[in-house]
Structures are given as structure tokens and as C-alpha cells.
Amino acid sequence: MNYTLNQLHIFLKIAQTQSVTKAAEELYLTQPAVSIQLRNLQLQFDIPLTEVVGRKIYITDFGKELAEAAENILNQVHAINYKTQAFKGQLTGKLKVSVVSTGQYVMPFFITDFVGQHEGLELQIDVTNKKGVLKSLENNEVDFALVSVLPTNLNIEKLDLLQNKLYLVGGLKNEYHKPIYDKTLLNTLPIIFREKGSGTRQTMQDFMDKNNVSILKKMELTSNEAVKQAVIAGMGYSIMPLIGIKNELNNKDLQIIPVKGLPITSTWSLIWLKGKNHSPAATHFLKYLKDEKENIVHSKFDWYEKY
Structure with missing residues (x-):
């Protein structure tokens, strides 16, 4: 066996999206590049990983087990990378933020410099509507959410960012x-x-x-x-x-x-579940925003205040 982490990563994305095309889009690769890596991975196994019916790709039972193993392997690799960065004294880990769709014009300005200061930080931003944002927050799937209308059915804390x-x-x-x-x-x-x-x-x-x-x-x-x-x-x-x-x-x-x-x-507010045990990355980000939000508003949104 001589498969690579890159092949496992690509196959896991194919399994998650059930599509070579969608996997290529999410990985910012061409479809032929993804297909080649899938074929090279398959050549190392006697049991099919996928099957194609019509124009749709299906993951076989063996393929599903491989995808699960690949996810565990890749998570361990990420953990090793985080630990390496931590030993160097750098902030590491994932920062997950769910943003209402219009908030995509707001959040990047409040997070870009922070991420740039911490090379070991992995950022994940999910852009969806308010219903989807609150669902991910309620399920504790994210560290923070950006909304312009505060939820009434969740016990939250907040930091106001921008009108x-x-x-x-x-x-x-x-x-x-x-x-x-x-x-x-x-x-x-x-x-x-x-x-x-x-x-x-x-x-x-x-x-x-x-x-x-x-x-x-x-x-x-x-x-x-x-x-x-x-x-x-x-x-x-x-x-x-x-x-x-x-x-x-x-x-x-x-x-x-x-x-x-x-x-x-209304107000663009960063919200989180009350009592949430923040990761070091989330804790540092919250402190960064409290210290820098006024400077960010002044430098990035001066045009906005003219209306």
C-alpha cells in the first residue's frame, strides 16, 4: 500500500459530497485531477471503492469504511500539526463561525487580520440564512455566529460589532x-x-x-x-x-x-451560547475583537457611516 494523505483527503471529500464534480469545486481542483487521484487510490485495492450507476457515483460499503478511516487519519494529522505549532508557542486549532448570508460583507473585515497573525489557526466560515445559523449554534457546532436579529429562544451572550x-x-x-x-x-x-x-x-x-x-x-x-x-x-x-x-x-x-x-x-452582533467553554483560539479571537473592533469599524467602514 502506498496511498497518500492527499488521496485520502480527496476520497473523503468525494464520499462526503457524493460527487467528483462537487469534491473538485470544494477542493479548488479540476475535475480530471480529482478523478486521477481517485483512480490511483483505487488501484491499490482489490475491492471497489465506488460504483457508477447512470451518471451518479455511489460509495461502496468498503469505500464508506475507508472514508471513515481516512477521516480519522486526517484528524490525527491535524492534531499533530496543531501540537507542533503549539510547541512553537503559536496559537493553533480551529475557529468555526456561522454567518448569515448578508454578514459575508461584514465578517471578513473583523477576522482577516486575526487569522493572518496566527499561521497555525484553521478558519471555517459557513454562510447560510438565519435559520441555518441558529441551528448550528444551538447544536454547538460552531464557536460563534454573526446575526443582525438576535434569537429569542436561545440563551446567548453577544458582542455588538456594527450597525x-x-x-x-x-x-x-x-x-x-x-x-x-x-x-x-x-x-x-x-x-x-x-x-x-x-x-x-x-x-x-x-x-x-x-x-x-x-x-x-x-x-x-x-x-x-x-x-x-x-x-x-x-x-x-x-x-x-x-x-x-x-x-x-x-x-x-x-x-x-x-x-x-x-x-x-439593527446591530450586527457576534453571538455564542452562554456558558460555552471556548477553545484557546475562540478566546483569543473574542479578546481581539473587544480590543480592535472600534479601529476596524473606523478604518474599514468609514463609507458606511456617511449614509
Whole structure:
């Protein structure tokens, strides 16, 4: 037997994704490169690791056992690497953060320098909607979560990072020159919502309900980027977080329409389960944020404060 850690890593990813294509995407490799490594690994075993039915790949029972063993081996390798770094006096381990989709425009600025200071640190950021974020937090699968709407059913602690502002946004098809419009303007516009489970969706819906807004035409899309592109294309209007439309405003692809009662404001907060026993990596990151967050906001989000 002469298989490599790289082959085990690739095979484990194939087993997890049930797809050579998806494994290649997640590993940032070409599909042929992944297929070659799978073939080279298979040549070392008389028992098939996979089988192809139609155009879909399936992992055999033996393949599943190998994938489980590969995961254990790779975890041990990571542990050795962490211990090596620790003996050198470097911060090691994994830092896991779950981020609501719009938070992808926020979190990198608060974490990049910290990760850059600690070469032995492994970072994992999962970007999903609010429902998925809170599920991973509740299951204790992550160290922290970034949200703009605090959960009411979890016992948490928090660190506020940045104000969140949501404005009515439209494309350039129509012009809006008034200093401010009444909320009744929303009754005349086709409105694009995020999917259920999204924090932005919840914030929009609460605003509509509170102000008795009756939607002329309602559409629903499943990501902030999809909503943004639909608005640019003239399909409708949406109440969107300012943090995610900086480039589109600068490029004049989108316009903010001033409406009474807007922007809706909330706070981007890093949250964690109360009483959680933080790892050294998580503890150091929390201290870093407490010490540096004001400097980060001032240096990275100065444009944001002008709105």
C-alpha cells in the first residue's frame, strides 16, 4: 500500500459530497485531477471503492469504511500539526463561525487580520440564512455566529460589532427626486423578499406589518445576491442591507429611495451560547475583537457611516 494523505483527503471529500464534480469545486481542483487521484487510490485495492450507476457515483460499503478511516487519519494529522505549532508557542486549532448570508460583507473585515497573525489557526466560515445559523449554534457546532436579529429562544451572550441599516432600493429604470417619500409608496411597488428563515426577510416583514403596507406584487428569492441582481434588472424593489450594496451604489446600478421610517436599523452582533467553554483560539479571537473592533469599524467602514 502506498496511498497518500492527499488521496485520502480527496476520497473523503468525494464520499462526503457524493460527487467528483462537487469534491473538485470544494477542493479548488479540476475535475480530471480529482478523478486521477481517485483512480490511483483505487488501484491499490482489490475491492471497489465506488460504483457508477447512470451518471451518479455511489460509495461502496468498503469505500464508506475507508472514508471513515481516512477521516480519522486526517484528524490525527491535524492534531499533530496543531501540537507542533503549539510547541512553537503559536496559537493553533480551529475557529468555526456561522454567518448569515448578508454578514459575508461584514465578517471578513473583523477576522482577516486575526487569522493572518496566527499561521497555525484553521478558519471555517459557513454562510447560510438565519435559520441555518441558529441551528448550528444551538447544536454547538460552531464557536460563534454573526446575526443582525438576535434569537429569542436561545440563551446567548453577544458582542455588538456594527450597525445594520436597511433601505428601500431600486434600479435606475425610474427616477426618484423627492427628499423623502411616504410609506404608501411601498403599496405601489413590486417588492422582492428573501426566503423564509432569512433575517432580512424577518426585518422586512416586521416593517411591513407594523406600517400596514399592502404589497402590490410579491416575489421571493433565496439569496441576497439574487435579490440584488433582480433589482438591478428592474424586476422590482427591495429593502436591503446597505452593507451589501456598496459597489452597486458606487457604480450607479442601484439607487436608495428615501422613505419615511427608513432605514430600518439593527446591530450586527457576534453571538455564542452562554456558558460555552471556548477553545484557546475562540478566546483569543473574542479578546481581539473587544480590543480592535472600534479601529476596524473606523478604518474599514468609514463609507458606511456617511449614509
